[in-house]
Amino acid sequence: MTSLLAAIRSEFLKVFTTRVWWGLALILFVYVGFAAAGAALLFANIPGAAESSGAGAQATSEMLTQPGLIYGFATSIGYVFPVLLGALATTGEFRHQSLTPTFLANPNRGHVLVGKVLALTGVGALYGVIALAASVGLGGGALAISGIDPMLADPDTWALIGRAVLAMALWGAIGVGLGAVLPSQVGAIIVVLAFTQFVEPLLRLASSFSEVTASIGRFLPGAATDALVGPSFYSLMSAQQDALTWWQGGLVLLCIGVVVALIGYATTWRRDVT
Template sequence: MSLANATRSELTKQFSTSMWWILGIVLVFYIGSTAGGLAGVFGAAASGALPPGSTNMPALPDDMVPPLIYSLATAVGYVFPLMIGTLLVTGEFRHKTLTPTFLATPRRGVALAGKVVAGVVMGALYGAVALVAVLLPGAGLLAVFGIGTQLDDGATWALLGRMVVAFVLWALIGIGIGTLVRNQVGAVVGVLAFTQFVEPIARLAGGFVDGLSDATTFLPGAASDALVGASLFTTIGGSGSTAPGMESLAGGLVLLGYAAVLLVLGYLFSWRRDVT
């Protein structure tokens, strides 16, 4: 089977199940409510509707608020493409469908490449959905409170484009994890534990421990923030709008490196093993 046919088969598997749109709905509500809530708080504070000191949010210039709100799609929503990428592979192990997949595509490298291309499509799709989810409430509420949305600025659209790239790379990282960790429950629990607890705690500790901040810059979430160029995490943490010490290109390369290493390791040590 050719790569095109393998990719078509993978996309058919994805869109014939309910998991992709269930995760998509959760993504919309999660990112949309977060963006709307923070846009309302920042907008009300900037307009004087909230008295000074009534919130713990730092005072930010109006021109910093829109990128911060828009970047929530990746800052808090990157777990969704990561999860769909992981499930794209581990679902085959769990439901014992990998055997017919390999029978249809005996060349396992082509089979994995088909999943990678499908992951690019799913990551781009989730990225587009995330942009809609963050722009509608975020830009809408900023406009209501008289804060410029910056949607007429090319730099804003470049930031939005980098966010879609970040979603694609996170989906590829998820495929790498799913290829390396065959157990679906173990892979999902590991992904959630690392993204929601381990890395946030490590990055928070990096702000207080000398020498640790440089190391935490190379964590995948920090690299994703650097790629995008804005993040609630780094702004609230006092690091400015981008991850310290890393530019967008470097952040993208670090994130791509994680995906490449995981995919290669998964192919060498798991993907070529016998399927039971």
């Protein structure tokens, strides 16, 4: 237990003594805040055209300006940041060969990896708070300016916020496992960006075309995140039916994180380092 606690403290220190974490955090805040506020202002103006477009435009506007959908930008587009930080925190050990002194100080490699997973889970939760400060603060402000209730007094809104923080925390853990599986820093960055920004959105859209593929597509990490947090623009576009419940979505993300970390431990993490 002592070596595990030491590993956790060491991993927190490694993260917060570099500029990477706050650089990504700043980009996360701007990216999510701009997207949430922009979407809120854009779709809040749809009723202006509803007089000539009929009730359909009004219904579409009401659906797209739901506060939960706006606040969900924190995870629907922001989850790439904790997974990227987790991957960088792990691949950086291989790139800079800092694993050698780490393993000399703490020979229990399992504790080192678990400590990194737990530390980046905590940092992922911090990223969740930052992303929600952007989506709720700027997106909710844009809704209020547009005359739409941001529903900050609704307990369901705060339940969504809590689940979003949990989702971002789990993505931080997944990033650590991914970095252990793909120790190449460049390779890990390419895989994270390609999968989260292109591959999975296309897979989710394609999986919605039949019941068989839809039943499989709901277990994709992004779909599981939407199930845990709430519907996003991705889930609306894919028109996914029979989605997972919130706890099932969280369990899928947890299982992905555990499996990827175990694969990384069984492969690259146990190899000799120089």
